[in-house]
Amino acid sequence: MKNWQEFEAGAVLFPFEKQGQEELGKHNNERTYTTNSSFTASVANWRVEKPVHNKEVCINCFNCWVYCPDASILSREGKMSGIDYEHCKGCGVCVDVCPTNPKSLLMFDNLESEQEALAKWPQKAEGLKKKSYRTEGGYNGF
Numbered sequence: 001m002k003n004w005q006e007f008e009a010g011a012v013l014f015p016f017e018k019q020g021q022e023e024l025g026k027h028n029n030e031r032t033y034t035t036n037s038s039f040t041a042s043v044a045n046w047r048v049e050k051p052v053h054n055k056e057v058c059i060n061c062f063n064c065w066v067y068c069p070d071a072s073i074l075s076r077e078g079k080m081s082g083i084d085y086e087h088c089k090g091c092g093v094c095v096d097v098c099p100t101n102p103k104s105l106l107m108f109d110n111l112e113s114e115q116e117a118l119a120k121w122p123q124k125a126e127g128l129k130k131k132s133y134r135t136e137g138g139y140n141g142f
């Protein structure tokens with residue numbers, strides 16, 4: 001095993017038991033991760049708020065998938081399918097970049113059930129100007 005300083009810039013360390021390329025071709029749930037990989041452990045038990053996904057409003061633009069810093073947006077067959085709550089840290093970036101009106105992702109108390117959260121979903125807000133999340137300098141969603 002190489003020392004971390006010996007890896008090339010941009011190198012990827014695969015947390016798989018088998019060959020990385022072979023495992024990458026499979027869906028997350030079918031890959032064999034090493035026992036010391038962060039994928040096999042929950043790293044989200046200190047989360048205070050969680051994002052809840054409302055598929056009735058979602059347009060599957062995948063902005064949330066692109067911007068989530070923890071790769072915690074799940075997808076199936078070209079559609080956003082929910083949140084990986086074992087790894088989501090509750091940072092709220094996905095909610096910030098969701099472009100729909102009302103948003104398709106909103107933050108709720110971590111103990112709130114999905115059903116309760118969906119029952120509180122806001123209606124479409126009238127008179128909102130379309131917000132751009134990009135500026136010449138790059139991401140400006142905060």
Ligand code: SF4
Nearest residue numbers: 068088089091092094
């Ligand atoms: S709250 Fe943060 S970590 Fe969780 S899914 Fe959204 S962007 Fe990812």
Ligand code: SF4
Nearest residue numbers: 058059061062064098
């Ligand atoms: S950013 Fe919003 S609309 Fe786009 S895929 Fe994610 S939840 Fe759906």
